[in-house]
Amino acid sequence: MSSDEHLTTAQTAAETIARSVAELTGTPVTVAAVRPRDTRPLTEADAAFLGEPLRPDPHMTEITASFDIGEDRADLWADAAQPTDLLILNLANSLIDIGQEYTGSSPFPPCPGHQHPLVLGHRPGTVYWCCPHNRSQPLHPLYQAGS
Numbered sequence: 001m002s003s004d005e006h007l008t009t010a011q012t013a014a015e016t017i018a019r020s021v022a023e024l025t026g027t028p029v030t031v032a033a034v035r036p037r038d039t040r041p042l043t044e045a046d047a048a049f050l051g052e053p054l055r056p057d058p059h060m061t062e063i064t065a066s067f068d069i070g071e072d073r074a075d076l077w078a079d080a081a082q083p084t085d086l087l088i089l090n091l092a093n094s095l096i097d098i099g100q101e102y103t104g105s106s107p108f109p110p111c112p113g114h115q116h117p118l119v120l121g122h123r124p125g126t127v128y129w130c131c132p133h134n135r136s137q138p139l140h141p142l143y144q145a146g147s
């Protein structure tokens, strides 16, 4: 897969997560950007000195997905080369961790009828939201491979 295809996969994954988290929390969550992660040691100052622009490595699969959560911005790292279910699971876990930090005491997203947040469940090819006390019982789908 090319780095462009990885970016497209990551963009779609990020939008799937943002839609689901927004729906479940009632907080506006949108994807601000998905771009190759800049892991090179060169800085803008180095590039200016060398007289060359900084260019992403075409083989790099690491991305930064930026989400807007209400008024806040979260820049999350992921390796877009991992299987899509794991990419979604990892990005969504990072997003709800940081979303919970931003939004404070109310569970993000709330578990129906309980005082705690929903958590993510995973089976091969499937990612879903569930109660932490009953992880085998999906409450809301997040991702299903092939659909």
Ligand SMILES: [Zn+2]
Pocket (backbone or CB within 6 Å): 111, 112, 114, 116, 131, 132, 133
């Ligand atoms: Zn619960």
